[in-house]
Amino acid sequence: MANKFLLIVCSMTLLLQAEEQVEGEKKTRRVTAEMLAANEVLPSVVNISTMQSVTTHVNEHDPFAIMQFLLGQRERSQPSLGSGVIVDRRGLILTNSHVINRATRIIVTMADGQEYDALPLATNEDADLALLAMIDVPPDTLLQAVKFAAPDDLFLAERVVSVGNPLGYGHSVSVGVLSAKDRNLASDGRVILESLLQTDAAINPGNSGGPLVNADGELIGISVAIREGAEGISFAIPMKTIERVLCGWLLPERFRDAQLGIVPGTSFDQRARTSHVVIGEILPDSPAEAAGLKTGRVILEVNGTPVSRAIEVSRALWLLKESEEVTFTLADGETVTLAVIPVPVLSGEDLARKRLGAEVEELTPRMATALGLPYRSGLVIASLDANSSLTRSRVQRGDVLVRIGEVPVASFKHLARALQSVRHGDVVDVVIDRVDRLDHRRRLLNRYLVRVAF
Template sequence: MNFFMPKSRYIKVLIGVAGLTLWGSLLGHAAEPPRKDAVVEAVGRVLPSVVNIATKTRVQRVRYYYDWWRDNWAPYAQELPPQESAGSGVIVDPSGYVLTNVHVVKDADEIWVKISNNPGEAKMYRAEAIAGSLATDIALLKIIPERAGEVFATANFAENDDLLLGETVLALGNPFGLGGSVSRGILSSKSRRADSDGNKLDIPDWLQTDASINPGNSGGPLINLDGEIIGINVAVLREGQGIGFAIPIKRVNESLGRLFTPEFLNGIWFGATIQPDSIPLTIRSVEPNSPADRAGIFEGDKIETINGHAPRNFIEFSNRLINLESNRTVSLQLRRNSEKIACEVKLVPESDYFNADLIRKKTGATLEELTPDLAQALGYNSTDGLVVSKVDDSSPADEAGLTTGIVVLAIDGQNVSNIVGAARQVYRREKDQQLKLEVVQMRRNGLFLRRRTGQLTLRLR
């Protein structure tokens, strides 16, 4: 019996096996929908959370008419048709918190959010503006649900610096309420300038993409192929061809961490900042002598529960902190390394600590907020700034040349318009450190008022 196969037949068998393998592979691929690629899947995950935002702003025009009965000119207000605008947004918490651009909702009297979860179906909700910053062009809205416990589809954030130059990105929006819109491009440039607190964002701060960002897409998300938000669409450069921009998610997190706090919204002092992108939520910093500091909270502590509830994200944690009962006491369960720590924080009004007494203690100057009557008495045509009402003898303020009646416009380059803000600026400086004040003084010379501006430097005590 011949146990050896002829060479020609052996080759034919090998070719047959290879052909069957290739055919099976093709059949396997044919079973997978060739059109449902990573782009389609990412869009499918995120688009239900993308909303249209419509606003109405009532406008009045003041004119004058001659009143024959009173024999003088009198004003009247004419109601004009409301101005309407539209943009997009993205839901980032199941309870209905929406991120968008400030310029989409600025000065709006009414805000409506339109959600198109299913093709051909849309639902309108009223919404309210919670917080916003012109410097970052980020606004946080809250959908007013129709029933208690109503939840909404959400999108997730990417990690702060999870950006790859040249990767495929998708600009999503819901322009003019017509339904979901998708444009595709690449990430052309990352943020190119270091963060400068308090400065207005400009093109160097933004992500750049060639994905089309139409005006109605402002406020919508820019996502990667994992279906994560890497930025918020903000603008298109008209002078350029196919150049769009988005606010990086790192900047969005920083803005949320400043805006959605009891200090910013309610003037209530907690005293600890949270990393919005951390899971579990992590304490980023603690202000000395703050309620958080006195409760024994340290930088790096992980938040496990707030009043017995494990927060799913920064927004839910802050929402619970902002909406405390009247006693303003919160119980936190923390983890420090491997140790569990329970603490109670009693929040207090910021003005109890950051007040005129703190400023006087460190500078020797007593400042007051400018009222319209006080500004008029000084011959000052604005209520911006704080007026010096008293200066202690031989104090740092006295040695720097501050006198009563001078108006302080800015401290260390930051405009000040209230005592709490000014006291916070002073609080951040240690003894013997210097403060730079931008000031203005009105001097009367006969019938005329002379305005003098300048800078003063004083050393804190």
């Protein structure tokens, strides 16, 4: 309690000093909205340093390098720098997935210089986002979570502030404007990141994963990239992507074998410039579905606390355990109380229906011959739901499942093991075999890698 009071007093003092600096009888003109926003967000920003495992390529002309290789030192660690922002006061940090890629150790440094180790909880490489959990944080430490803007609450040319760890210069601030929205980044003709924000605020190596905030100190984006060879063209992942990914992670379904079934979202009215929290998704066979809740309904309160952003609902949900209850007050006056239930143990067939939205059959010799497959065992897709994760990834009826994540699947037993390790919000590599018809007599067996969002 003393630490909390001290932090509040210090924060108020800093803001008062920033707003009321007086030199003689003349009030300073140096205080700006951007300055206040930077001071507000700084306690939520962390510097991230990692040790990354890098494969050693041996120089055949270097005897010392050859000796290291022969002794088993085929990989080495090298440091890497990035940034992150606290999204939950219980030690959750959002950053870019490329910041922690192949990391063997992650260290976060707070604005006051305190250092903590962190562990990855979730990654989404398609969105280039990762969620970390700080560990061994003293229980009386009061962390400050960043404020979230509403998705799409943006003005072109509005002033923005970027905070991060450029080139290792920790907690550096740069100011610019929001130059554009909905920019796509492509590599070799393929879009790798889409709907990005563009800004002329200085972003450099090490800024990746750091916050981009508006003049009210609200998070509008996560710094991700710069345009090589250009000046003043930087990019950030927008809040609509951040919220979609983060709210898909911060659920009881993600952190334990439990079900609640409600994924929140934020609806923003461009004309009225107002926002409200809505039910963004109802998970099948969940308490939320059993209670008759539908997507689009407006949530006013969670456990009696008013909410205006989806992240506020997510912060109340992710730590819920089996049998614990949560109460939602809806805009139409209804109050709904849901209890978290355990996830039932399901067979491979049932998991395929529930998690993949597919009917799967074990391959028979007769079926293999009909499909033109060179092998006699495996799992073939018999049918697909129109809105299933596999359908969205362009998997087809007749495709054969080869691998889900790191688990080869040739039977229902294998399938059950693979799917029980997949959590809501994961994006998983799925390998399939498909027989493509070249003409009425010729067929070609092709292997495809698809990315499936669960």
